[in-house]
Amino acid sequence: MRYDSVTDVIGDTPLVRIDAAVHGLRNIDLYAKMELLNPFGSVKDRAAWNMVRDRIAGAAERGDTVVELSSGNTAKALALIAAMHGLPFRSVTNRMKVPEIKDLLLLLGAQIDELPGRSECLDPDDTDDPLTRMYHTVSADGGGYLHTDQYFNELNVDAHTHGTGREIIADLGGRAPDYFIACVGTAGSSTGVARALRAHDPATTVVGLVAQKSDFIPGIRNIDEVHEVGLFDPGTYDTIEAVSSDEAIDGLLTLVRRCGTLAGPTGGGAYQGAVRYLRGIDETLTERRTAVFIVCDRVESYLSYLRERRPELFQQPARAQTLRTLTDGDLAAARTIGVADAEEWIDKESPLVVDLRSPFAYRALHIDRSINIVDDLFGEMLHGGLPFGRRQPVLLVCPVGEKSARYAALLTRMGHQDVRSLAGGVIAWRDAGAELVRD
Amino acid sequence: MAPYLQPRVDGDLRSLLDDRVWLHRLVDALGSPVNLVLPGHVAENVRRFRAVYRARHLSGHIFFAHKANRSQALVRGLAAADAGIDVASLGELRNALAAGFTPERIMATGPKSREFLWLAARAGVIVNADSTTELDALAGILRAHALPRVRVMARLSGFAPTGANMLTRASRFGIPVTGLATLWEVLEKQRDLLDFHGVAYHLDTVGLPEKAAALEGCLHAMDEAGRQGLSPRAIDAGGGFGVSYLADESQWEAWTTELTGAVLGKRPPLTWNGHGYGLRNEGGKLRGMLSVYPGYRTIAGPAYLDRLLDTESATHRRTLGTLLLDSMYDLHVEPGRALLDQCGAVLLRVEEVRDDGHGETLVRLAGNGGDIALEQHGVLMDPLLVPRGEPGPEEPAGVYLTGNLCLEADLITRRKVFLSRQPEPGDLLVFVNTAGYLMDFSAGEALMQPSARTVAAYRGRDGWQWCLDEQYWPVTGREETA
Numbered sequence: 001m002r003y004d005s006v007t008d009v010i011g012d013t014p015l016v017r018i019d020a021a022v023h024g025l026r027n028i029d030l031y032a033k034m035e036l037l038n039p040f041g042s043v044k045d046r047a048a049w050n051m052v053r054d055r056i057a058g059a060a061e062r063g064d065t066v067v068e069l070s071s072g073n074t075a076k077a078l079a080l081i082a083a084m085h086g087l088p089f090r091s092v093t094n095r096m097k098v099p100e101i102k103d104l105l106l107l108l109g110a111q112i113d114e115l116p117g118r119s120e121c122l123d124p125d126d127t128d129d130p131l132t133r134m135y136h137t138v139s140a141d142g143g144g145y146l147h148t149d150q151y152f153n154e155l156n157v158d159a160h161t162h163g164t165g166r167e168i169i170a171d172l173g174g175r176a177p178d179y180f181i182a183c184v185g186t187a188g189s190s191t192g193v194a195r196a197l198r199a200h201d202p203a204t205t206v207v208g209l210v211a212q213k214s215d216f217i218p219g220i221r222n223i224d225e226v227h228e229v230g231l232f233d234p235g236t237y238d239t240i241e242a243v244s245s246d247e248a249i250d251g252l253l254t255l256v257r258r259c260g261t262l263a264g265p266t267g268g269g270a271y272q273g274a275v276r277y278l279r280g281i282d283e284t285l286t287e288r289r290t291a292v293f294i295v296c297d298r299v300e301s302y303l304s305y306l307r308e309r310r311p312e313l314f315q316q317p318a319r320a321q322t323l324r325t326l327t328d329g330d331l332a333a334a335r336t337i338g339v340a341d342a343e344e345w346i347d348k349e350s351p352l353v354v355d356l357r358s359p360f361a362y363r364a365l366h367i368d369r370s371i372n373i374v375d376d377l378f379g380e381m382l383h384g385g386l387p388f389g390r391r392q393p394v395l396l397v398c399p400v401g402e403k404s405a406r407y408a409a410l411l412t413r414m415g416h417q418d419v420r421s422l423a424g425g426v427i428a429w430r431d432a433g434a435e436l437v438r439d
Numbered sequence: 440m441a442p443y444l445q446p447r448v449d450g451d452l453r454s455l456l457d458d459r460v461w462l463h464r465l466v467d468a469l470g471s472p473v474n475l476v477l478p479g480h481v482a483e484n485v486r487r488f489r490a491v492y493r494a495r496h497l498s499g500h501i502f503f504a505h506k507a508n509r510s511q512a513l514v515r516g517l518a519a520a521d522a523g524i525d526v527a528s529l530g531e532l533r534n535a536l537a538a539g540f541t542p543e544r545i546m547a548t549g550p551k552s553r554e555f556l557w558l559a560a561r562a563g564v565i566v567n568a569d570s571t572t573e574l575d576a577l578a579g580i581l582r583a584h585a586l587p588r589v590r591v592m593a594r595l596s597g598f599a600p601t602g603a604n605m606l607t608r609a610s611r612f613g614i615p616v617t618g619l620a621t622l623w624e625v626l627e628k629q630r631d632l633l634d635f636h637g638v639a640y641h642l643d644t645v646g647l648p649e650k651a652a653a654l655e656g657c658l659h660a661m662d663e664a665g666r667q668g669l670s671p672r673a674i675d676a677g678g679g680f681g682v683s684y685l686a687d688e689s690q691w692e693a694w695t696t697e698l699t700g701a702v703l704g705k706r707p708p709l710t711w712n713g714h715g716y717g718l719r720n721e722g723g724k725l726r727g728m729l730s731v732y733p734g735y736r737t738i739a740g741p742a743y744l745d746r747l748l749d750t751e752s753a754t755h756r757r758t759l760g761t762l763l764l765d766s767m768y769d770l771h772v773e774p775g776r777a778l779l780d781q782c783g784a785v786l787l788r789v790e791e792v793r794d795d796g797h798g799e800t801l802v803r804l805a806g807n808g809g810d811i812a813l814e815q816h817g818v819l820m821d822p823l824l825v826p827r828g829e830p831g832p833e834e835p836a837g838v839y840l841t842g843n844l845c846l847e848a849d850l851i852t853r854r855k856v857f858l859s860r861q862p863e864p865g866d867l868l869v870f871v872n873t874a875g876y877l878m879d880f881s882a883g884e885a886l887m888q889p890s891a892r893t894v895a896a897y898r899g900r901d902g903w904q905w906c907l908d909e910q911y912w913p914v915t916g917r918e919e920t921a
Binding site: 026114117127150213214223224227229230321357359360361362363364365374375381399400426430438 | 481496644645646647648649660661662665688692695696699707724725754755757761762764765766
């Protein structure tokens, strides 16, 4: 397959059947529309390209900036397309909640503008929110912006009516599925696909999935937020149901661990919401039905989101020489030394003084001739064994003498013979008037 | 189910409000409205903040932002506790000194008159300066009056986070962090008069990332100060830790969803004249932003500080709390609202209940929007109904609460408030958890209506006792036997 431009690769994604042994539905064939296989990694590639393809040449002549209110996949796709045409891209967002996406956008050269948080001392008379103000700036004609306006732009819907929706019908042998289940973000994909399916077969049931209100699933809006979306029309959906982030992650795990599909949380939510909705129907069926859901994007961008919500998925194998394995006996065996005695010890025996604080704090002030190994790094080093001889005298220093005492205990347990922890830490050292230097 | 927004009421405040007869006697004696404050509970709130410090071995002062409440009793209660005080006017400074705060426990902030600067300098309190001009003015006063060296902090502003361009609300206060050269010059020039204690920020936002960026910015400014040969030792992280006013998150979610529906015309209005609290309907789409205090907050007060200190610095890959400790800096904070959580209530008597002729019930109260500033600060929560006689059966009623001013706009809240039953004249409505900013912040005597008496409630030998606010001192009379 040869293409002239990567944008020609957008669309024509496969429709893959989910094994019945995984979803457990007896009378329904469940298919995943693999939008994660688009070149930039998500369903938003279609909308992004469709919204700019006819305007990008003019924008390039004028040197406009492409701008969108997005903190996710649309921004990613637009950043790539804008860069291909030599244009800057600016993403305005309430909050970048997914750090990987933020880093990726910065890597792509995008400018990110974050709107401020709610005021703590409110001025209830100020109802003109920063988002509306921003909207007016970027929407003005001749203002130097190509504003794609994904939440209100019909081209977002068109991309799916003519693309995604028709592809599903063609792949099902010219038939619309009986059920179509999609998460609602900009409402572009769900509305567009629903239009195509209903035009083919008005009996198709369309299920919209939104996030539970206090919950957060990247790319899905909650039941109140959908009303802010210009493309959202409640009439598009036969029913609207809520999914939780827990369900979305359960679905994601099923797709990645059992279906060979590297889906992100939105795809996981769509799968879990689809199975939950279809299970009740399945029991009443006597003939076969088909259902389709969309796998919007890929899992790799959501590792920190997953780590925060399911830390147990990322358990590291246990290590022997860590602070966590210290017993009360180990701690009692560790030696500490007061400020005055430590000064004398340094004068007489010149122990190696290891300051465990951050380099930032060390640089500002430290005990003369000490070396700096930040505690995390020191801990890492100890996994491999002692980083100095067991008879080399060592004085460990931390802010208040707590962490250094624990590391002294660990070193002692590992066989070190002359390690001491500075009692009260560098704060006690300072408060006693002992010398601190700045190099 | 009526869309209630029931307030969270805990501990001492709960026990006090359970005594119906006691509350009615108080209002009978002093007239409506009455402000009730709990100077004993504020010490408990200080302990909760202090626990966050202890867990990290951090030191520094918890300065109560006096502007949140004028009560003498609360300030004296704090003077007796492990707290400092942040004063923002000459009057507040005098009040703090009179309550027994020693100078090292007082921080002077905000816009300052020359008189304020003089008294701050004379008393030897920490002066938290808004600008380099103010530092020069302070030095001038010190020199002219031959006063001793004063500890100063510099309030900074305009912090930039890493990676993204944050469109932070511009502040009128503070020295831009991008132009610190002038600050170092002034501090160097006035070295014999100004003892540089550290840097400060105070951001008007509930957003944690902005605060984390500011705290990190302060760490860098401290580092720069060190390179300039100065030796500052404290960072003042300001306030804005917040309070969660509601007991139940689902009520907040349900109410905001109902408001959205009302603004879009899908259900009858929930507010006077269909007010949208910042939301509006443009062609069937929701526009604007809900401009009210987030009534239910999962992270507020000490827990918010905890979260802030646990936030990892993008530059140093270490939490901000650890960096503060590593650097041996004291951390000062200036909570107002959060220190007064569950420390007070405003009691108002129902004067009249009537139908407005369009099917709405109006409940007129002996007090007005200046006495209970829910609207001014956008805090949405229901009052508690304390009936005069034996309470009748429960039957939810949606009513509008109007004030005692002869003004169309004088509503206690523009929200339709749902109560467990229709109130009757003589009943009390109690607005709880209002000590922080909602009590006497802007109370006045418009139309010569009486302003509230403030009463301090405390636990005595025989249960709850009270005295007028100015009569309260944190002594029990039983010290001899201790």
